[in-house]
Amino acid sequence: MRVLIVEDDDILRDGLKVGLALAGFTTDAVATRESADAALAAGSFDAVVLDLMLPDGSGTDVLKKLRDARDDTPVLLLTARDTVADRVSGLDMGADDYLGKPFDLDEVAARLRALARRSVGRSTALIEWASIRLDPARQSVEKSGTPVRLSRREYAVLQALMSQPGAIFSKTTLEDKLYGWQEEVESNAVEVHIHHLRNKLGPGLIETVRGIGYRLGGDN
Amino acid sequence: MRSIRARLFVILLVTTGLMWLSATLWIFFSTRAEVEQVLDARLMEAAKMVSSLVVNQEIDPDRPAQTKAKIPVLDHPHYDRQLSCQIWSLDGTLIGKSESAPETTLSAHATGLSETVINGETWRVYAVENAELGVRVLVGDNLRIRDRLVNDVVKGLLFPALLIIPLLATLIWLSVGRGLAPLRKLAGDLAARDASDLHPINESATPSEISPVLGALNGLFGRVAGARQREQNFIAFAAHELRTPLAGLKTQAQVALASNDAEIREKALGQIVAGVDRTGRLVRQLLDIASVEASETTPPAAEVNAGDMLASIRSELLGHAGRAVTVVIDLGLFELRARVNADLLRLAARNLMENALHHSPAGGTIRCSLETDEGNVAIAINDDGPGIPPEEMPHVTERFFRGRFKAAIGSGLGLSIAELALDHAGAMLRLQNRATGGLSAMIILPNRLIA
Numbered sequence: 001m002r003v004l005i006v007e008d009d010d011i012l013r014d015g016l017k018v019g020l021a022l023a024g025f026t027t028d029a030v031a032t033r034e035s036a037d038a039a040l041a042a043g044s045f046d047a048v049v050l051d052l053m054l055p056d057g058s059g060t061d062v063l064k065k066l067r068d069a070r071d072d073t074p075v076l077l078l079t080a081r082d083t084v085a086d087r088v089s090g091l092d093m094g095a096d097d098y099l100g101k102p103f104d105l106d107e108v109a110a111r112l113r114a115l116a117r118r119s120v121g122r123s124t125a126l127i128e129w130a131s132i133r134l135d136p137a138r139q140s141v142e143k144s145g146t147p148v149r150l151s152r153r154e155y156a157v158l159q160a161l162m163s164q165p166g167a168i169f170s171k172t173t174l175e176d177k178l179y180g181w182q183e184e185v186e187s188n189a190v191e192v193h194i195h196h197l198r199n200k201l202g203p204g205l206i207e208t209v210r211g212i213g214y215r216l217g218g219d220n
Numbered sequence: 221m222r223s224i225r226a227r228l229f230v231i232l233l234v235t236t237g238l239m240w241l242s243a244t245l246w247i248f249f250s251t252r253a254e255v256e257q258v259l260d261a262r263l264m265e266a267a268k269m270v271s272s273l274v275v276n277q278e279i280d281p282d283r284p285a286q287t288k289a290k291i292p293v294l295d296h297p298h299y300d301r302q303l304s305c306q307i308w309s310l311d312g313t314l315i316g317k318s319e320s321a322p323e324t325t326l327s328a329h330a331t332g333l334s335e336t337v338i339n340g341e342t343w344r345v346y347a348v349e350n351a352e353l354g355v356r357v358l359v360g361d362n363l364r365i366r367d368r369l370v371n372d373v374v375k376g377l378l379f380p381a382l383l384i385i386p387l388l389a390t391l392i393w394l395s396v397g398r399g400l401a402p403l404r405k406l407a408g409d410l411a412a413r414d415a416s417d418l419h420p421i422n423e424s425a426t427p428s429e430i431s432p433v434l435g436a437l438n439g440l441f442g443r444v445a446g447a448r449q450r451e452q453n454f455i456a457f458a459a460h461e462l463r464t465p466l467a468g469l470k471t472q473a474q475v476a477l478a479s480n481d482a483e484i485r486e487k488a489l490g491q492i493v494a495g496v497d498r499t500g501r502l503v504r505q506l507l508d509i510a511s512v513e514a515s516e517t518t519p520p521a522a523e524v525n526a527g528d529m530l531a532s533i534r535s536e537l538l539g540h541a542g543r544a545v546t547v548v549i550d551l552g553l554f555e556l557r558a559r560v561n562a563d564l565l566r567l568a569a570r571n572l573m574e575n576a577l578h579h580s581p582a583g584g585t586i587r588c589s590l591e592t593d594e595g596n597v598a599i600a601i602n603d604d605g606p607g608i609p610p611e612e613m614p615h616v617t618e619r620f621f622r623g624r625f626k627a628a629i630g631s632g633l634g635l636s637i638a639e640l641a642l643d644h645a646g647a648m649l650r651l652q653n654r655a656t657g658g659l660s661a662m663i664i665l666p667n668r669l670i671a
Contacts, residue, residue, distance in 0.1 A: 009464045011495045015471030018488065022478050053460045055622055078467070080460035101460075102467035105474040 074115035527554030552590035579605030
């Protein structure tokens with residue numbers, strides 16, 4: 001799950017970027033409104049963590065631009081001003097959730113997972129497909145009740161596929177969800193991760209759609 | 221008198237009354253003169269008439285005095301006998317008189333107009349002498365009757381006036397009240413206002429006499445609203461600036477706790493140390509602002525050597541700043557002694573030098589020099605950093621403003637504190653980009669501050 005962090009404070013931005021990566025997110029971070037607009041225009045984020053006070057404008061401007069472009073990417077607002085009126089105006093402007101500073105890193109992660117879940121129309125925290133059960137909060141996967149150990153990238157690919165069962169994910173889309181900007185993408189990385197997942201969870205779980213990408217397959 | 225209404229009422233009533241009084245006096249005197257003229261003419265005519273009657277032998281001057289002739293008068297119920305007539309022989313015998321005439325002679329004068337007092341009553345008399353018949357005809361008016369006539373005319377004028385004055389007073393009272401209605405409305409509007417309602421009062425509908433007051437009031441509202449807005453902005457910014465580093469500290473601490481990777485953990489701890497430094501500095505700056513703002517009265521000025529002060533700030537800042545920046549202080553500054561509040565000047569200079577340090581490239585030089593600015597002495601702190609983009613220049617002294625070239629540790633308060641402190645010390649701050657690149661921050665000391 002790929003998250004954009006928009007925060008001008010260097011230490012907090014770095015903390016969120018590293019901390020959310022530890023919680024299983026693929027993270028990218030920017031410090032200004034301008035770069036946030038540019039990053040969001042490029043798309044492919046599953047959620048945005050947005051600070052309201054930015055050096056070159058307000059986070060609400062970023063939010064407004066995003067919603068004006070009919071982009072429904074879930075947005076979690078971070079702000080130091082957490083009066084009721086501030087919360088109400090933030091939510092009314094199209095934010096999906098709101099956290100006052102200082103916050104708890106685990107709470108940010110949990111809220112982001114909840115936002116991502118709701119954005120694909122799911123209300124339960126656990127994702128199940130056939131005999132596979134994925135718990136985003138613990139980043140754990142079970143097959144028929146037995147825990148399966150996955151690497152961070154393998155987990156990310158599986159979570160992307162399972163978040164929208166039936167949808168076809170292209171290789172590029174999966175790469176976007178796996179790697180932040182500064183990370184080097186190996187040319188056949190996605191194929192390698194899919195191969196490992198088939199080995200660990202059964203060959204039929206992930207289907208290859210020739211020339212398009214991958215999707216969840218029938219039970220094996 | 222504290223009520224404008226009562227004041228106007230009294231002024232209007234007194235002036236109207238005075239107008240009325242002078243008009244009445246004028247009418248009184250002119251009527252009296254007119255009436256006297258007419259009555260004198262009547263006296264003369266009557267005297268001549270009687271004299272001519274005597275000539276017509278209707279009254280015999282030779283008749284003995286005891287059988288005094290009665291001058292016939294018309295008997296009419298409404299006839300007010302005003303004229304009295306006496307006919308005297310030239311040797312002093314009363315030959316005849318009218319009923320209302322007194323027994324004694326009405327006039328000592330032989331001919332013409334005169335006034336005589338008989339039994340306490342004043343008479344105005346006209347005398348005609350008829351030498352041919354040897355008689356003198358005196359015709360007189362009782363002045364009491366004349367006065368009554370004039371008084372009646374004046375009373376006729378005054379009586380309606382007395383009735384009208386209360387009516388006039390009521391009308392004046394009501395009109396003044398009506399005229400002052402905009403003031404009452406304004407007072408009512410203001411009284412009904414909420415304490416937080418600082419909208420200007422609409423000036424277009426108010427009379428021109430109140431608009432200066434309204435203008436001043438609206439100006440005051442504007443200033444109060446501005447001050448309140450600045451205060452709210454400051455609180456919002458302070459909340460943001462304090463909570464954000466706290467959030468950063470907490471997040472980094474949680475990263476350090478959650479990660480098993482020694483490298484990640486070490487980096488997070490390093491970030492925590494930097495964050496505490498920065499937050500500590502922010503807290504110090506907020507306290508500086510509070511203490512400068514609290515020093516409303518300018519504390520006693522001491523003599524400060526600018527060079528010594530800058531040298532001590534330099535050793536303090538370079539002592540724990542691990543950056544290879546050189547700070548040069550021109551010798552001229554050691555000759556400059558300012559009579560100014562030392563704490564405020566030092567606070568400003570320290571913040572300006574910190575700002576210069578944060579924006580200097582590694583290996584850069586900060587040069588402190590003595591300058592003159594429009595006849596005033598100035599301490600300039602020049603760096604060779606990026607300077608301030610022109611569009612940011614008006615905002616850099618706003619609290620918490622951080623521009624494009626912000627320093628990592630910057631709080632957006634330094635320049636704002638420098639300006640505030642200099643303002644309280646009676647000096648000024650001028651920021652300008654140097655032609656050779658970098659910023660020149662000048663502390664301008666007016667001549668009266670130079671020892």
